[in-house]
Amino acid sequence: MKILVLISQVPDTTARIAFTNDNTAYDAGGVQFIVNPYDEWYALVRGLELKEAQGGTLTTVTVGGADTEATIRKALAIGADEAVRIDAQPNDSYEVAVQVAAYAKDKGFDLILAGKETIDHNGSQVGPMVAELLDLPFISLASKLDIAGTTATAERDVKGELEIVEAALPLVVSCAKGMAEQRIPNMRGIMAARTKPLQVVPAVPVDRLSATVRFELPPPKQAVKMIPADEAGKLIELLHTEAKVI
Amino acid sequence: MSVIVFADTRGEKVAKAALETLTYGRKVAAGSGSTVTLVTFGDVPADRLAALGADKVVVARAASDADSQQLTRLVADVAQQENAQVIVFAHDATGKAVAPRVAARLKAGHVAGAITLPDTSSGFRVKRNVFSGKAQAWVDVTSPVKVISVLPNSIPVEAGSGSATVADYTGDLGAARVTVKGTRKEGEGIPLPEAEIVVSAGRGMKGPENWGLVEELARELHAATACSRPVADMHWRPHHEHVGQTGVAIRPNCYIAIGISGAIQHLAGVNGSKVIAVINKDPEAPFFKAADYGIVGDAFEVLPKLIEAAKKLNAER
Numbered sequence: 001m002k003i004l005v006l007i008s009q010v011p012d013t014t015a016r017i018a019f020t021n022d023n024t025a026y027d028a029g030g031v032q033f034i035v036n037p038y039d040e041w042y043a044l045v046r047g048l049e050l051k052e053a054q055g056g057t058l059t060t061v062t063v064g065g066a067d068t069e070a071t072i073r074k075a076l077a078i079g080a081d082e083a084v085r086i087d088a089q090p091n092d093s094y095e096v097a098v099q100v101a102a103y104a105k106d107k108g109f110d111l112i113l114a115g116k117e118t119i120d121h122n123g124s125q126v127g128p129m130v131a132e133l134l135d136l137p138f139i140s141l142a143s144k145l146d147i148a149g150t151t152a153t154a155e156r157d158v159k160g161e162l163e164i165v166e167a168a169l170p171l172v173v174s175c176a177k178g179m180a181e182q183r184i185p186n187m188r189g190i191m192a193a194r195t196k197p198l199q200v201v202p203a204v205p206v207d208r209l210s211a212t213v214r215f216e217l218p219p220p221k222q223a224v225k226m227i228p229a230d231e232a233g234k235l236i237e238l239l240h241t242e243a244k245v246i
Numbered sequence: 247m248s249v250i251v252f253a254d255t256r257g258e259k260v261a262k263a264a265l266e267t268l269t270y271g272r273k274v275a276a277g278s279g280s281t282v283t284l285v286t287f288g289d290v291p292a293d294r295l296a297a298l299g300a301d302k303v304v305v306a307r308a309a310s311d312a313d314s315q316q317l318t319r320l321v322a323d324v325a326q327q328e329n330a331q332v333i334v335f336a337h338d339a340t341g342k343a344v345a346p347r348v349a350a351r352l353k354a355g356h357v358a359g360a361i362t363l364p365d366t367s368s369g370f371r372v373k374r375n376v377f378s379g380k381a382q383a384w385v386d387v388t389s390p391v392k393v394i395s396v397l398p399n400s401i402p403v404e405a406g407s408g409s410a411t412v413a414d415y416t417g418d419l420g421a422a423r424v425t426v427k428g429t430r431k432e433g434e435g436i437p438l439p440e441a442e443i444v445v446s447a448g449r450g451m452k453g454p455e456n457w458g459l460v461e462e463l464a465r466e467l468h469a470a471t472a473c474s475r476p477v478a479d480m481h482w483r484p485h486h487e488h489v490g491q492t493g494v495a496i497r498p499n500c501y502i503a504i505g506i507s508g509a510i511q512h513l514a515g516v517n518g519s520k521v522i523a524v525i526n527k528d529p530e531a532p533f534f535k536a537a538d539y540g541i542v543g544d545a546f547e548v549l550p551k552l553i554e555a556a557k558k559l560n561a562e563r
Contacts, residue, residue, distance in 0.1 A: 013491055013511045017380045037492050092385075093358070097350060116342075119491055119514075121376055123358040124337075125346040128314060132347035137423035138314050140343035143485065153427070157486040158339040160437030162430040165312050167423055177478075177493055178485040209389040210355030213371070216382045218517070224524075224534050229543025233555030235523055238539060240559055243521045245500035246443055246467055 001056035001147070001169075003047045004104055005080065006114040006126060008036040008096075009064060009071040013119060019215040026120075026215070035071050038115025040078065041182040042175035047113050048079045049180060050147055056110075057081045061103060063088050063096045069198065076193035077185035083196065088203035091211040093121070097129030102204040104134060111152070112172040116141050124174070131172035139165055143178030248301075248328040249275040249282050252321050252335050252344065254311065255295060256288040262440055263336035265403040268298055270396045271334040272406065273363055280331065284410070285324050287311065292412040299406015306415040311340050313422040318347040323417050325352065330391065332364075337395035338439065345395045355387035361400040364392075378491045378514035398439060399497045399518070438487065441470035443500045446489060446516075448474035450505015450526065450545050454482035459549040460504065466556035472496070474506045490515035502552075505545045508533020525549075 011017075012032040020027040035044070044060070051058045060075045060083045062068050072083045086099040104112065112134075114127035124140075131138035139145075143162075144155035152171050156163045157178075185193075227234050239246045251271035253264035268284065275282045284300035287309040295303045304324050309316045321344065325333055333348060335341035337359045349356035361382065362373040369386055375397055376383045438444065445464040451457065457471075464471045471487060478488035489496050491511040497518030504525045506512060513536050516522065524537040527544050534540045541548055 011377075013514075017377045019381070041492070092355070093346070094350060094356065097346075119378055122378060122495070123346075123356075124342040125349075125356060125358050128343055128346040129350040131314070132318065132350040138343060138347070139424055140314065141339055156339070159439075160431075160435075160486075162486075163312065164427045164429070165424050166427050167425070177488060207353065207389075209349075209353065210357065210385050210387045212376075212383045213386050214384045215376070216373075216384070218379075218382065221536060222538065224537045224540045226540045226542070229541055229548055232525075232541050232543060232548040232551035233558075235525075235539055235541060236552055236555035236559055239500060239521065239523065243500070243538065245521045246556075246559075 001050065001054055001110045002108055003051055003056060003058045004109040004112045005039065005044050005047045005058060005060045006100060006112070006130070007039050007044070007060045007062045007072065007075050008115070008118045009033050009062065009068045010036045010118050010120045013037065017217070023215045024213065033071055035074050036115050036118045038117060038119070038175060040075065042177065042179040043113035043115050044075055044078060044080065045180035045183050046145055046175060047111070048183070050111070054147065059084060061086065061100055063090055063099045065089060072198060073193045074185065076196045076198070077189040078183050079189060081196065083198045085198060085200050086203055087200055091208055093123045093125035094129060094209050095206050097126050097133060098206040099203055100126065100130050101133035103201060104130070110169045111147070112136070112170070114172070114174050116174045116176045127172055127174040136170055136172050137167045138172045139167060140174045141176045142173050143176050145173055145175070145179060247278070247280045248330050249280050250285055250321065250325050250328060250330040250333040251282055251300065252285045252333065252341070254340055255286045255290045255298070260294070260298065262403065263338045263398050266398065266401055267334050267336045267396055268300065268406055269404045270363065270401055272299060274332050274334065277363070277366065278331070283324065283328050283330070285321050287317065287320070295412050296410045297407060299408055300410045303410050303412040304415050305412060306419060309419055310422045310426065312426045313424045314343040314347055316419040316422055317344045318351055319419050320415060321348045322351045324415070325391070333391065333393045335393070335395045337397045341395050345393055349393040352391050353389060354391035354393045355389040356393040356395070357385050357387060358395045359397045360394045361397050364394070375518065378495055379497070379518045380514055397497070435464065436468070436470040438470045438472055438489070438494055438496060441496070441498050443467050443469035444472050444496060444498045445469045445502045445504070446472035446474070446506060447477070447504040447545070448506030449476050456546070457483070459546070459553065463549060463553050463556060466553055466560060474512055503533060504549065506533060507531045508536060
């Protein structure tokens with residue numbers, strides 16, 4: 001089985017969120033970048049489990065500049081066989097998806113896995129856009145994925161229900177919590193990652209459809225109103241009469 | 247010229263996310279002198295669809311919501327027939343699968359998780375949530391067709407009315423390539439992403455056997471239950487209840503957090519809530535800084551008082 005996992009680089013989950021250049025760009029100063037948790041913990045690890053059980057290869061693909069290579073090596077250290085970096089600075093998810101689809105188009109991948117969203121842009125867009133551009137079926141928000149022969153079975157948490165769906169390969173799946181457990185790379189993996197192939201491919205031309213022009217931070221919260229513990233019931237009263245939310 | 251609204255109108259009553267999407271679509275149309283065409287699917291009575299406030303309704307009776315390709319063909323086809331400029335979705339499970347596909351198919355710029363109506367004073371600019379609600383971004387869409395996915399609980403529902411023409415979709419959607427084999431109900435109660443009130447608890451509850459108090463408070467408040475990441479990771483509660491940066495992001499009117507310290511990753515999933523109440527025995531818990539109301543106290547002493555007060559409130563109204 002040939003598996004492709006989409007890997008995005010994001011600021012660490014504890015990173016301070018601040019903007020620069022008149023609030024037009026994320027301030028990356030002093031920020032540690034990581035593999036997007038949904039891409040790493042769920043898509044990559046489940047991809048590795050399937051590869052280990054059934055044989056095949058696992059390739060990662062990332063759209064970005066040379067500054068993403070440390071993050072890409074982390075995915076290799078966790079166990080990917082090879083990595084591809086498409087050398088582009090995308091303005092939106094469509095531009096990412098066009099690059100990924102152009103690369104994947106004639107490579108014969110059986111399974112394309114993506115995290116359900118990135119923790120910085122939260123768009124949930126790249127997976128389904130890649131599926132559309134490659135005319136493939138798409139299973140979104142999968143919390144479990146199994147492959148038997150050329151049939152994929154997945155579970156999805158939707159609307160308070162667990163839905164069990166089936167589709168034939170080739171297929172794109174977006175991965176959510178529950179699909180796999182995080183793997184910590186060991187020393188052997190980290191050493192091996194240094195010599196695994198990381199191919200840089202040039203970007204294809206793409207039309208610009210949208211772009212982020214300005215960031216804002218939400219307004220600061222009002223000071224918290226404290227209620228003594230022995231009068232805890234007063235909270236319900238205040239939520240009803242003052243905040244008017246219950 | 248028209249605005250297309252795609253909404254899932256099935257169920258006992260039309261879901262709030264669908265009504266929000268319709269409200270959003272009507273406002274966009276009113277601002278640009280357009281009509282609203284509701285595109286929907288499934289076995290929904292025509293009289294219900296006619297009264298939702300759209301000018302026109304197209305319903306694909308046989309489409310499956312598990313197959314994003316069928317729904318994509320449906321929406322893209324109607325959008326092209328209607329010469330649509332704007333296509334509105336909910337940023338929910340179905341919308342997240344279909345809207346990006348429609349955008350890629352039509353080469354339309356896509357704003358995912360929109361929290362404002364478009365500002366068309368110079369171009370077409372929409373604000374969306376980014377960094378899991380820790381910031382917001384203005385996005386310019388420059389393509390002729392625009393796709394907008396509206397973040398749930400971002401705009402108040404305005405009830406629609408009217409008697410739109412309802413037409414069955416007669417085009418070819420192709421065979422479904424993703425099929426539903428079954429569903430399993432996950433617990434009782436209100437689905438978390440749609441809940442107006444959420445009662446959430448963390449490690450401060452000491453063990454899964456103590457969740458009865460949390461569930462009882464939720465029942466009295468007509469709230470959904472949620473939990474923090476450690477609680478889901480220890481399997482005290484199911485994964486779908488985990489709210490936070492790597493779980494579900496929610497923005498209810500009222501979020502009550504019990505025994506959750508409020509790590510930055512948890513706050514990222516709930517900071518869109520209108521009002522946050524925090525109960526924690528540690529006065530230094532970071533969550534108090536993000537809260538509107540706080541109680542420093544032991545969950546097992548505070549919860550019974552809250553339940554009692556909620557019962558009293560219910561008896562009075």
